[in-house]
Amino acid sequence: MNPKFTLLKAALAAGSAFSFAGHDPYMAYNFVVEIGGVLIGGFSEVSGLSSEIDLESYEEGGLNDYVHKFPKHTTCPNLILSRGLVRIDLFYLWYQATSQGLVQQLSGTIFLLNSQQIPVMWWVFKKAYPVKWEGPQFNASSEEIAIERIELVHQGLSKLQRFA
Numbered sequence: 001m002n003p004k005f006t007l008l009k010a011a012l013a014a015g016s017a018f019s020f021a022g023h024d025p026y027m028a029y030n031f032v033v034e035i036g037g038v039l040i041g042g043f044s045e046v047s048g049l050s051s052e053i054d055l056e057s058y059e060e061g062g063l064n065d066y067v068h069k070f071p072k073h074t075t076c077p078n079l080i081l082s083r084g085l086v087r088i089d090l091f092y093l094w095y096q097a098t099s100q101g102l103v104q105q106l107s108g109t110i111f112l113l114n115s116q117q118i119p120v121m122w123w124v125f126k127k128a129y130p131v132k133w134e135g136p137q138f139n140a141s142s143e144e145i146a147i148e149r150i151e152l153v154h155q156g157l158s159k160l161q162r163f164a
Contacts, residue, residue: 026112026113026114026120026121027115030112030113030114030115030117031043031046031110031111031112031113032110032111033046033081033108033109033110033111034109034110034111035106035107035108035128036106036107036108040083040090042083042084042086043081043082043083044082044083044145044147045080045081045082046079046081046110047079047080048076048077048078048079048080049079049110049123049157050076050077051074051075051076052074052075052076053071053072053074054071054072054074054075055069055070055071055072056069056071056072057069058070074156076154076156076157078131078132078151078154079125079128079151079152079154080149080151080152081149081150081151081152082147082148083147083148084145084146084147084148085135085136085145085146085147085148091130091133091148091150092133092135092148094129094130094150095130095132095133095150098130098131103129105127105128105129105155106127106128106129107124107125107126107127107128108124108125108128109122109123109124109125110122110123118162119162120161120162121159121160121161121162122159122160122161123157123158123159123160124157124158124159124160125152125154125156125157126154126155126156126157127154127155127156128152128153128154128155129152129153130150130151130152131151131152131153132149132150132151133148133149133150133151134148134149134150134151135148136148
Protein backbone atom coordinates (compact mmCIF):
# COMPACT_ATOMS: atom_id res chain seq x y z
CA MET A 1 0.00 0.00 0.00
CA ASN A 2 1.17 3.54 -0.75
CA PRO A 3 2.82 5.07 2.39
CA LYS A 4 0.84 8.32 1.92
CA PHE A 5 -2.45 6.42 2.10
CA THR A 6 -1.25 4.56 5.21
CA LEU A 7 -0.39 7.91 6.84
CA LEU A 8 -3.78 9.36 5.86
CA LYS A 9 -5.59 6.33 7.32
CA ALA A 10 -3.61 6.64 10.58
CA ALA A 11 -4.36 10.39 10.78
CA LEU A 12 -8.08 9.79 10.27
CA ALA A 13 -8.07 7.14 13.00
CA ALA A 14 -6.20 9.46 15.39
CA GLY A 15 -8.55 12.33 14.56
CA SER A 16 -11.51 10.10 15.30
CA ALA A 17 -10.09 9.24 18.72
CA PHE A 18 -9.30 12.92 19.47
CA SER A 19 -12.81 14.05 18.47
CA PHE A 20 -14.24 12.38 21.59
CA ALA A 21 -11.81 14.14 23.93
CA GLY A 22 -14.01 17.27 24.19
CA HIS A 23 -11.31 19.85 23.45
CA ASP A 24 -12.34 23.46 23.22
CA PRO A 25 -11.53 25.21 19.94
CA TYR A 26 -8.39 27.34 19.84
CA MET A 27 -8.69 31.11 19.96
CA ALA A 28 -7.90 32.93 16.69
CA TYR A 29 -6.12 35.82 18.43
CA ASN A 30 -3.39 33.63 19.95
CA PHE A 31 -0.68 33.35 17.27
CA VAL A 32 2.86 34.39 16.38
CA VAL A 33 4.65 34.76 13.04
CA GLU A 34 8.23 33.84 12.13
CA ILE A 35 9.79 34.99 8.85
CA GLY A 36 13.29 34.08 7.74
CA GLY A 37 14.10 32.54 11.13
CA VAL A 38 13.13 35.69 13.07
CA LEU A 39 10.11 35.71 15.38
CA ILE A 40 8.17 38.85 14.44
CA GLY A 41 5.53 39.80 17.01
CA GLY A 42 2.62 42.17 17.28
CA PHE A 43 0.46 40.96 14.39
CA SER A 44 -3.21 41.77 14.57
CA GLU A 45 -4.33 39.66 11.61
CA VAL A 46 -3.17 36.99 9.15
CA SER A 47 -5.28 36.02 6.16
CA GLY A 48 -4.78 33.82 3.12
CA LEU A 49 -4.26 30.52 4.94
CA SER A 50 -6.07 28.47 2.34
CA SER A 51 -5.44 26.11 -0.52
CA GLU A 52 -7.54 24.94 -3.44
CA ILE A 53 -7.23 22.10 -5.94
CA ASP A 54 -7.98 23.21 -9.50
CA LEU A 55 -9.98 20.68 -11.48
CA GLU A 56 -10.07 19.62 -15.09
CA SER A 57 -13.44 18.54 -16.47
CA TYR A 58 -13.77 15.71 -18.96
CA GLU A 59 -17.02 14.88 -20.74
CA GLU A 60 -17.13 11.24 -21.70
CA GLY A 61 -18.90 10.50 -24.99
CA GLY A 62 -22.21 8.66 -24.59
CA LEU A 63 -22.33 9.35 -20.85
CA ASN A 64 -24.54 12.39 -20.20
CA ASP A 65 -25.26 11.88 -16.48
CA TYR A 66 -22.16 13.62 -15.17
CA VAL A 67 -18.83 15.15 -16.04
CA HIS A 68 -15.60 13.57 -14.78
CA LYS A 69 -13.45 15.94 -12.71
CA PHE A 70 -9.75 15.32 -12.23
CA PRO A 71 -7.34 17.22 -9.96
CA LYS A 72 -4.79 19.34 -11.87
CA HIS A 73 -2.75 21.39 -9.42
CA THR A 74 -3.02 23.17 -6.10
CA THR A 75 -3.12 26.94 -5.73
CA CYS A 76 -2.75 29.15 -2.66
CA PRO A 77 -3.74 32.82 -2.37
CA ASN A 78 -1.28 35.45 -1.20
CA LEU A 79 -0.76 35.81 2.54
CA ILE A 80 -1.72 39.15 4.07
CA LEU A 81 -0.07 40.07 7.36
CA SER A 82 -1.35 43.06 9.35
CA ARG A 83 0.32 44.63 12.36
CA GLY A 84 0.63 47.84 14.28
CA LEU A 85 3.03 50.29 12.69
CA VAL A 86 6.35 50.32 14.57
CA ARG A 87 9.52 52.40 14.30
CA ILE A 88 11.62 49.59 12.81
CA ASP A 89 10.20 49.40 9.29
CA LEU A 90 11.39 46.00 8.05
CA PHE A 91 8.30 45.25 5.96
CA TYR A 92 8.50 48.47 3.96
CA LEU A 93 12.26 48.01 3.44
CA TRP A 94 11.68 44.42 2.22
CA TYR A 95 8.92 45.62 -0.11
CA GLN A 96 10.99 48.55 -1.39
CA ALA A 97 13.96 46.28 -2.16
CA THR A 98 11.65 43.89 -4.04
CA SER A 99 10.14 46.75 -6.06
CA GLN A 100 13.67 47.68 -7.16
CA GLY A 101 14.44 44.14 -8.34
CA LEU A 102 16.26 42.93 -5.23
CA VAL A 103 13.97 39.97 -4.54
CA GLN A 104 14.79 38.13 -1.33
CA GLN A 105 12.63 35.06 -0.85
CA LEU A 106 12.05 34.12 2.77
CA SER A 107 10.18 31.18 4.24
CA GLY A 108 8.16 31.48 7.41
CA THR A 109 5.75 29.94 9.85
CA ILE A 110 2.49 31.05 11.43
CA PHE A 111 2.08 29.38 14.84
CA LEU A 112 -1.30 28.94 16.54
CA LEU A 113 -0.81 28.87 20.33
CA ASN A 114 -2.94 27.27 23.02
CA SER A 115 -3.90 29.05 26.26
CA GLN A 116 -0.49 28.17 27.76
CA GLN A 117 1.26 29.90 24.78
CA ILE A 118 2.50 26.54 23.39
CA PRO A 119 2.37 26.05 19.60
CA VAL A 120 -0.26 23.44 18.73
CA MET A 121 -0.60 23.98 14.99
CA TRP A 122 1.49 25.80 12.41
CA TRP A 123 1.40 26.75 8.76
CA VAL A 124 4.70 26.87 6.89
CA PHE A 125 5.00 28.99 3.75
CA LYS A 126 7.94 28.67 1.37
CA LYS A 127 9.96 31.25 -0.60
CA ALA A 128 7.77 34.29 0.00
CA TYR A 129 8.38 37.87 -1.07
CA PRO A 130 6.24 41.01 -0.83
CA VAL A 131 4.04 42.10 -3.72
CA LYS A 132 2.04 44.78 -1.92
CA TRP A 133 2.57 47.06 1.06
CA GLU A 134 -0.20 49.17 2.56
CA GLY A 135 0.41 51.91 5.09
CA PRO A 136 -1.98 53.04 7.82
CA GLN A 137 -5.19 54.96 7.29
CA PHE A 138 -5.23 58.10 9.41
CA ASN A 139 -8.37 59.45 11.06
CA ALA A 140 -8.13 62.21 13.67
CA SER A 141 -11.44 61.18 15.28
CA SER A 142 -10.35 57.57 15.84
CA GLU A 143 -8.37 56.01 18.68
CA GLU A 144 -7.29 52.97 16.66
CA ILE A 145 -3.72 51.79 16.27
CA ALA A 146 -1.98 52.64 12.98
CA ILE A 147 -1.89 49.38 10.99
CA GLU A 148 0.38 48.38 8.10
CA ARG A 149 -0.21 45.40 5.81
CA ILE A 150 2.15 43.39 3.68
CA GLU A 151 1.01 40.92 1.05
CA LEU A 152 3.28 37.98 0.31
CA VAL A 153 3.28 35.67 -2.68
CA HIS A 154 4.71 32.25 -1.83
CA GLN A 155 5.50 28.87 -3.32
CA GLY A 156 3.32 26.67 -1.17
CA LEU A 157 1.75 26.19 2.20
CA SER A 158 1.76 23.18 4.50
CA LYS A 159 -0.05 22.65 7.79
CA LEU A 160 1.49 20.76 10.69
CA GLN A 161 0.06 19.81 14.07
CA ARG A 162 1.36 18.74 17.44
CA PHE A 163 -0.32 15.56 18.73
CA ALA A 164 0.78 15.65 22.36
